[in-house]
Amino acid sequence: MKIGVVVSEGPYTHQAADSAYHFVKAVLDSGHEVPRVFFYHDGVNVSSRLTIPPQDERHIQNNWTNLAKEHEIDLVVCIAAAQRRGLLDANEANRQGKDANNIADGFRISGLGQLIEMGIQTDRLVTFGD
Amino acid sequence: MSETKKFLYVNRKAPYGTIYALEALEVVLIGAAFEQDVSLAFLDDGVFQLTKGQNTNGIGIKNFSPTFRALGDFEVTKLFVEKESLEERGLTADDLQEIMYEDEDDDWEEKPSIKLVSRAEMADVMADQDVVLSF
Amino acid sequence: MSTLHTVNKSPFSTQSLQSCLNHCKDGDAVLMIEDGVYGALTNSNMSKQVQTKAGNVTIYVLSPDADARGLIGDKLLGEVIAVDYAGFVKLVTKHDRTQNWL
Numbered sequence: 001m002k003i004g005v006v007v008s009e010g011p012y013t014h015q016a017a018d019s020a021y022h023f024v025k026a027v028l029d030s031g032h033e034v035p036r037v038f039f040y041h042d043g044v045n046v047s048s049r050l051t052i053p054p055q056d057e058r059h060i061q062n063n064w065t066n067l068a069k070e071h072e073i074d075l076v077v078c079i080a081a082a083q084r085r086g087l088l089d090a091n092e093a094n095r096q097g098k099d100a101n102n103i104a105d106g107f108r109i110s111g112l113g114q115l116i117e118m119g120i121q122t123d124r125l126v127t128f129g130d
Numbered sequence: 131m132s133e134t135k136k137f138l139y140v141n142r143k144a145p146y147g148t149i150y151a152l153e154a155l156e157v158v159l160i161g162a163a164f165e166q167d168v169s170l171a172f173l174d175d176g177v178f179q180l181t182k183g184q185n186t187n188g189i190g191i192k193n194f195s196p197t198f199r200a201l202g203d204f205e206v207t208k209l210f211v212e213k214e215s216l217e218e219r220g221l222t223a224d225d226l227q228e229i230m231y232e233d234e235d236d237d238w239e240e241k242p243s244i245k246l247v248s249r250a251e252m253a254d255v256m257a258d259q260d261v262v263l264s265f
Numbered sequence: 266m267s268t269l270h271t272v273n274k275s276p277f278s279t280q281s282l283q284s285c286l287n288h289c290k291d292g293d294a295v296l297m298i299e300d301g302v303y304g305a306l307t308n309s310n311m312s313k314q315v316q317t318k319a320g321n322v323t324i325y326v327l328s329p330d331a332d333a334r335g336l337i338g339d340k341l342l343g344e345v346i347a348v349d350y351a352g353f354v355k356l357v358t359k360h361d362r363t364q365n366w367l
Binding site for chain 2: 006008040041080081111112113115116117119120125127129
């Protein structure tokens with residue numbers, strides 16, 4: 001079965017990004033698929049590669065990056081929500097005349113259409129948020 | 131993508147205090163292009179999104195309530211509003227904006243998009259969906 | 266056809282659990298996660314309602330979240346079934362749709 005996942009709350013402040021991570025791992029361990037995870041609202045903040053948690057804490061962004069690499073999961077960050085909150089990939093930074101970009105490996109910025117498409121193409125949709 | 135699914139957007143939060151209501155509306159507008167069978171549910175504090183007389187001049191946040199009146203142009207015409215949620219908040223249908231759409235299957239007659247439903251009917255609407263997106 | 270509902274809020278701070286219980290149908294499942302697990306407490310002012318609903322709706326608690334908050338043994342209602350993340354996945358696949366009460 002294909003299960004789509006939405007993360008709609010930021011890391012560390014809220015447990016949503018952690019819950020979603022454990023859920024996705026369990027889905028994969030059960031032999032089901034997670035073709036895509038969509039990050040919306042403050043959930044887009046998970047994708048910042050400038051994240052530096054204390055060494056004895058989990059690294060939420062790294063965890064997602066590694067999981068995506070290992071299992072070829074499409075991590076999509078909503079462009080409208082990301083731009084509001086200061087998250088840009090290299091292309092967008094260039095296009096908007098900004099001097100930096102901060103999207104981590106494994107994440108890509110795209111439109112809300114990707115969320116709807118995920119709803120259409122998966123068998124179940126689960127949202128973690130506030 | 132020939133398959134049509136039933137999408138329900140569940141709105142349970144008030145506008146302005148948090149961004150969920152606005153960003154939910156953005157999903158609905160983008161989603162309209164995918165020609166799915168779309169419904170919106172407004173319950174709990176979500177009913178506050180549809181009220182008349184919102185004026186955000188003093189808080190510097192865009193008043194997005196007029197956008198609900200444009201949903202008909204995007205063929206989003208089913209806005210289910212829960213009666214009990216209105217009553218609990220001292221509201222009636224008269225406190226909500228008038229939101230109309232033109233029914234192309236009925237000689238473009240103007241019809242109300244807002245459908246007042248009981249809690250039990252809202253539960254039926256929710257149980258009749260393929261995809262439920264909550265905000 | 267049935268629905269898996271998830272609730273991630275304490276019932277003592279928001280209406281999410283209340284609203285979920287008001288809208289779920291016989292044969293549905295409710296899974297309490299994150300702060301939602303406080304809805305499974307014994308001797309609270311929500312206990313009775315959860316116990317009553319448990320006749321028609323199966324109520325689950327995500328055990329890692331319950332454990333993290335010290336909700337073990339007689340702190341948890343007997344009517345509530347504990348599942349781990351693998352159980353969470355099973356519930357998602359078993360029911361026709363998932364509705365998340367955020």
